[in-house]
Amino acid sequence: MESTRQQKINRLIQKELGDIFLLQTKQMTGVLVSVSSVRISPDLGVAKAYLSIFPSEKGAELLKNINANVKAIRYDIGQRLGKQLRIIPEFTFFLDDSLDYLDNIDRLLNKDNKTEDKNG
Template sequence: MESKRQKQVSKQIQKDLGEIFQRDFKSLFDGAFVTITDVKMTPDLSIGKVYLSFLKAKDREAILQSIRENTKKIRGIFGNKAKSQLRIIPNFQFYIDDTAEYAQKIEDLFANLVIPPAPEEDEEDSN
């Protein structure tokens, strides 16, 4: 269970990193639109697990690798922005958030599911 402070810091990181990605690191994304879907903080607020969603991405893994290679720069820019709000600037770990794709697969499975109609009650009574 996340504490209130963890949730506050997570939301702040999500907002600030979104702005940083759009303003400073747009060239890394090769025309893709990167969204931060969630941030999970460790209880000591030293590590933030950042989950990313990609739209119009040709190669998500390559973009993720590029982001991971620039983690120090991203952390530095974030640190300058959040230094008055946080005592410790967290380290970031970036992951692909595939929950939307998973949900779409489940939706497709349900859409293609063929369920035969239930037998009429009259047919059951005549047996």
């Protein structure tokens, strides 16, 4: 169970990471990176950020680039939140594929409905 402080920091970091990725992806046309959630450890030293990347075909490549530049991202967060947080957490980024999963379920359900319409 997360404390209220952890939840507030999660939202704060999620907003700031979203702003950072928005500025970075403006230079790349047709790419959108959004931060779907952030989970910070109880000691506030480690944060896991889950990213939703569109188009999903570029997800693995972009995630690799983001993880390669994690120190620069941590520095940017430190510049933005240094007055509010005593410790700037270490970041680990993961690909959030829940939208692809939902897409797949919708596609399968629609396929079943079309099969029933033809048979029924």
